[in-house]
Amino acid sequence: xxxKCIVCTCEDVTDVELREAIRAGCTDLESLKRYTGFGTxxxxxxxxxxxxxxxxxxxxxxxxxxxxxTYRAPTQPVPLRxxxxxxxx
Amino acid sequence: xxxxxxxxxxxxxxxxxxxxxxDGRAVAxxxxxxxxxALHAAGERVLMRSIxxxxxxxxxxxxxxxxxxxxxxxxxxNVRACVTPVRDGMVVETQNAFPSARRDFLGVFDRVYRRxxxxxxxxxxxxxxxxxxxxxxxxxxxxxxxxxxxxxxxPAIAREEVDVLVVGxxxxxxxxxxxxxxxxxxxxxVEEADRVGATLLxxxxxxxxxxxxxxxxxxxxxxxxxxxxxxxxxxTDGKGNGLPAPGVVAVMTPxxxxxxxxxxxxVATGYHETPxxxxxxxxxxxxxxxxxxxxxxxxxxxxxxxxxxxxEGPLAARAREDLAKAGARVVEGAPxxxxxxxxxxxxxxxxxxxxxxxxxxxxxxxxRVELLQQCGARLAPAGNxxxxxxxxxxxxVRGVFAAGSVAGARGLDERLAAGARAGExxxxxxxxxxx
Numbered sequence: 001x002x003x004k005c006i007v008c009t010c011e012d013v014t015d016v017e018l019r020e021a022i023r024a025g026c027t028d029l030e031s032l033k034r035y036t037g038f039g040t041x042x043x044x045x046x047x048x049x050x051x052x053x054x055x056x057x058x059x060x061x062x063x064x065x066x067x068x069x070t071y072r073a074p075t076q077p078v079p080l081r082x083x084x085x086x087x088x089x
Numbered sequence: 090x091x092x093x094x095x096x097x098x099x100x101x102x103x104x105x106x107x108x109x110x111x112d113g114r115a116v117a118x119x120x121x122x123x124x125x126x127a128l129h130a131a132g133e134r135v136l137m138r139s140i141x142x143x144x145x146x147x148x149x150x151x152x153x154x155x156x157x158x159x160x161x162x163x164x165x166x167n168v169r170a171c172v173t174p175v176r177d178g179m180v181v182e183t184q185n186a187f188p189s190a191r192r193d194f195l196g197v198f199d200r201v202y203r204r205x206x207x208x209x210x211x212x213x214x215x216x217x218x219x220x221x222x223x224x225x226x227x228x229x230x231x232x233x234x235x236x237x238x239x240x241x242x243x244p245a246i247a248r249e250e251v252d253v254l255v256v257g258x259x260x261x262x263x264x265x266x267x268x269x270x271x272x273x274x275x276x277x278x279v280e281e282a283d284r285v286g287a288t289l290l291x292x293x294x295x296x297x298x299x300x301x302x303x304x305x306x307x308x309x310x311x312x313x314x315x316x317x318x319x320x321x322x323x324x325t326d327g328k329g330n331g332l333p334a335p336g337v338v339a340v341m342t343p344x345x346x347x348x349x350x351x352x353x354x355x356v357a358t359g360y361h362e363t364p365x366x367x368x369x370x371x372x373x374x375x376x377x378x379x380x381x382x383x384x385x386x387x388x389x390x391x392x393x394x395x396x397x398x399x400x401e402g403p404l405a406a407r408a409r410e411d412l413a414k415a416g417a418r419v420v421e422g423a424p425x426x427x428x429x430x431x432x433x434x435x436x437x438x439x440x441x442x443x444x445x446x447x448x449x450x451x452x453x454x455x456x457r458v459e460l461l462q463q464c465g466a467r468l469a470p471a472g473n474x475x476x477x478x479x480x481x482x483x484x485x486v487r488g489v490f491a492a493g494s495v496a497g498a499r500g501l502d503e504r505l506a507a508g509a510r511a512g513e514x515x516x517x518x519x520x521x522x523x524x
Contacts, residue, residue, distance in 0.1 A: 001144055001145070001199060001369065001372060001428075001429065001430060002199050002200060002203050003368035003369050003426060003428065004142070004144075004199075004204075004205070004368060004369075004371075005366060005367060005368045005369075005370055006139075006144070006364070006370060006371040007366075009139065009146065009149070009155060009156070009157055009364065009371050010140065010155075010156045011140060011141070012139050012140055012141035012142050012144070014204075014205045015366065016204055016205050017205045017207065020207075035209075037208075041140070041156060042156035042159065042167065042232065043154060043155050043156040046150075046154045046155065046361040046455065046457070046459075047149070047150065047154065047155040047156075047361060047362075047363060047364065047455075048363070049455060049474075050363045050453045050454075050455040050472075050473045050474045051363055051364070051366055051453065051473075053470075053473050053474065054366065054453065054473040055366075057473065062470075065470050065473070066469075066470055068462070068468060068475045070462070071458070071459035071462050071463065072321075072463075073320060073321020073322065073323060073339065073463060074320040074321050074339070075320050075321060075459040075460070076153075076281075076318050076320040076341070077167070078320055078341055078346065081241045081242065081243045081244075082243075082244065082246075082341060082345060082346045083246075083346065084243050085243045085244045085245045085246050085345065085346065086243070086245040086246070
């Protein structure tokens, strides 16, 4: 395999991509996520957000690491049939 | 390669032999193993291909958190192999690869786009090229094929009220649940693994200690649900009315979803493991320290024969020691690159190549703060991650407590003590807002 450093394994986002996006102006975690798509795959950012923040702090400075991404429910995959079930009275 | 299986230790639940099929090949396994463990023992390290470059992927977190082991099981796509128990006759197929994950022609994308594929600019001009490319990409995109059609049972959503809900049955969660139950509160402890203990099970007397703590919970009237995950904290009642934190915590058992209304919530969810920041960091064979220890202790499967280590996280020393004890050769030095084809073949240490089939990483743990954030608890940077701002066990939200490594506790004793404090505080809070 080519020697890529993959930050977000779900969406195949590399460290090079993140650094280029930061230089292009995505200097906070949320913008960086929306531009590169890191953290938007099936793991929902559990595996990559810390590496992305590390790169952001390296490129921009410690103040850039204060923000986070929003973890919406469900945080784990839930079969739709479980949610389609009759609600208890 | 059945020699990857070791004598089962006390935390290992190896049952009767079973057989399942993986892309048509018969794989021998044992009841009590996960698909991930059985495939690893059989030398099958490539479990899927990645979405864009079709790079090979295999077990990384081994606790159902990352998405590097998604397979199709009996017609259901995107099943995490690492947390799916094996059953005799299971049909497991790799997905997102042509013709299979072992040999995937679409892996050519990884070679063509050596550096990276920038989807914002590539093939966007001229318009006809963009038109064709969009059609091709739409056919290739997505994760797996839709499930085989079959009648679905839709279990009713259940509701439950408790004084204290504890999420996570690692050392701090177990200690919290025991303390809360003994503080005369009604307690529900949920754990997503198939048994309680989590990282406590890696300790020499860990199984007995975990079971003792669990017994204290149940003896005091508390209940424990395993294979149950808390997947969201909802601060509304579904009719648009706000609820005070912790609101409704939605948990999923193997059978149904349960809406749990708790007077106090203890979040003892621990951390997620993060890959090392090195070239080749996604190759099958690169895994978290906890992931390697789960293979070793819960399944009696040797994660690798030549192990390199990156980082000094909470379980780095334990992984190094236990892997060496189990017969793996430790590759000395700090790797700066991982290389290999369909799995780790070696690492670069001090500009020299060294043979390795396993890279154990730690040090960039991500506190598992999803539920805390959804409750509205304040988070602040801790290292490269965010962690809850706490005063003792209390978070910034009344009735919501954090304990253990999610709140920065290190070492077993510290985590047990933090858990006990959180359990007492949660029980006291539940009493103060009680009926």
